[in-house]
Amino acid sequence: MSEIPVIDLSAALGGSPAERLRVGREMDRTCREIGFFTVTGHGVSATAMDNLRGLANTFFALPLDEKQRALHPVKGTPRGYIALGVEALASGNAVATPPDLKEYYHFGRETWPEEAYYTSPEGQRYFRPNLWPERPAGFAAAAAAYYAAMETLTVEMMRLASLGLGIPEHFFDDKIDRHITAMRLNHYPAQVAPPAPGQLRAGAHTDYGLLTILNGENVPGGLQAQMRDGRWLDVETDPRTFVVNIGDLLMRWTNDRWMSNVHRVVNPPDSAAARSSRLSIAFFHHPNYDARIECIASPPELGSESGSELGSAKYPPVLSGAYRDEKYRQTRVAAA
Numbered sequence: 001m002s003e004i005p006v007i008d009l010s011a012a013l014g015g016s017p018a019e020r021l022r023v024g025r026e027m028d029r030t031c032r033e034i035g036f037f038t039v040t041g042h043g044v045s046a047t048a049m050d051n052l053r054g055l056a057n058t059f060f061a062l063p064l065d066e067k068q069r070a071l072h073p074v075k076g077t078p079r080g081y082i083a084l085g086v087e088a089l090a091s092g093n094a095v096a097t098p099p100d101l102k103e104y105y106h107f108g109r110e111t112w113p114e115e116a117y118y119t120s121p122e123g124q125r126y127f128r129p130n131l132w133p134e135r136p137a138g139f140a141a142a143a144a145a146y147y148a149a150m151e152t153l154t155v156e157m158m159r160l161a162s163l164g165l166g167i168p169e170h171f172f173d174d175k176i177d178r179h180i181t182a183m184r185l186n187h188y189p190a191q192v193a194p195p196a197p198g199q200l201r202a203g204a205h206t207d208y209g210l211l212t213i214l215n216g217e218n219v220p221g222g223l224q225a226q227m228r229d230g231r232w233l234d235v236e237t238d239p240r241t242f243v244v245n246i247g248d249l250l251m252r253w254t255n256d257r258w259m260s261n262v263h264r265v266v267n268p269p270d271s272a273a274a275r276s277s278r279l280s281i282a283f284f285h286h287p288n289y290d291a292r293i294e295c296i297a298s299p300p301e302l303g304s305e306s307g308s309e310l311g312s313a314k315y316p317p318v319l320s321g322a323y324r325d326e327k328y329r330q331t332r333v334a335a336a
C-alpha cells in the first residue's frame with residue numbers, strides 16, 4: 001500500500017443497503033491492511049470544522065500564563081490545558097522517549113444525564129466537567145457542536161464497520177451509546193530549538209479505543225503511519241476530510257482482523273522548523289466504560305488471511321474504561 005485509501009461515505013450515509021455493505025467492505029479491506037483511511041462525503045459541516053480549528057489556534061496563540069490558567073487543579077486529570085513536556089505517547093507502547101513536542105487541550109462531553117452510570121464514583125472518572133478557558137469566546141460551544149457531529153458520524157461508521165466485519169449491523173450500538181470519548185486539540189509549536197535525540201511531535205504509538213477521527217492542517221511536520229515492511233507513510237491531513245484509524249480496542253474486539261496501526265507525528269524539516277506550527281483535532285471514540293471487549297471471531301466466508309481464527313480468542317476480555325485509564329497512566333511522563 002503506497003497511500004492511505006480514500007473512502008467516500010456519502011452513498012452509504014444515504015442509506016442504500018447495497019452501498020452500505022460495499023463501503024463496509026472497503027473499510028474491512030483497509031483496516032486489515034493498514035488500519036488507516038481518509039473519509040470524504042462525511043456530512044460534517046465545514047463550518048463546524050473551521051470554527052473549532054480557528055478557535056483552537058487562537059487559544060494556543062495566547063500567552064503561556066493565560067493558557068496555564070486552564071490547567072486542571074488536580075494533577076493528572078484528563079481535562080483542560082496540558083503543557084509541553086507532560087506526555088510521551090510512545091510510553092504507552094513500552095518505548096521510552098523524551099516527551100512529545102506538543103501541548104494540547106483535553107475535553108469530553110459537556111453534559112450528561114443525572115443517572116448512576118454517569119454520576120456514580122466510577123462514572124465520575126470518565127464524565128468530568130470540562131475546564132474552558134476565559135478566552136477565546138465561543139470555544140465551548142464550537143467544541144460541543146463538533147463533538148455532536150462526531151457522535152453522529154461514529155454511530156454510522158461503527159454500523160458500517162459491522163457490515164464490513166460480517167457481524168450484525170447493530171452489534172456495537174449498545175456498547176457505544178454511553179461512550180466515554182475524549183477529544184484533544186493538539187498543537188505542535190514551531191520549533192525554535194532542535195529537538196532532543198529521539199524526540200518527536202508525537203512518538204510512535206497506537207491509539208486506545210475504537211476509531212480515532214482526525215482533522216488537521218496540511219503543513220510540514222505531520223502524521224505518518226507505519227507500513228507492514230516497517231517504512232513510514234506520510235498521511236496527508238486535509239482541513240476538509242477526516243483521517244480515521246483503528247484503535248487497540250477495535251483490534252482486540254476483531255481478534256486482530258483489524259489493525260491498530262503504529263503512527264507518529266514527525267518534526268518539521270530544519271529549514272521550516274521555526275515557522276511551522278501544526279494543529280490537529282482528534283476525536284478518540286471509546287466505548288461505554290463498562291463495555292467488555294471480548295474477541296469476536298470473523299465469519300469464515302470473509303477469509304482468514306488476517307490470522308484471526310474462528311473461536312480462538314487472542315486476548316483476554318478487558319473493560320473499556322480500565323483499559324484507557326491504564327494507557328493514560330503509562331503515557332504521562334511528568335506530573336501535570
Ligand SMILES: O=C(O)CCC(=O)C(=O)O
Pocket residue numbers: 184186202207214216222223237263264265279280282
Ligand atoms: O496530530 C496528529 O496528526 C496525530 C496525533 C495522534 O496520533 C494522537 O494524538 O494520538
Ligand SMILES: [Fe+2]
Pocket residue numbers: 205206207212263
Ligand atoms: Fe494517535
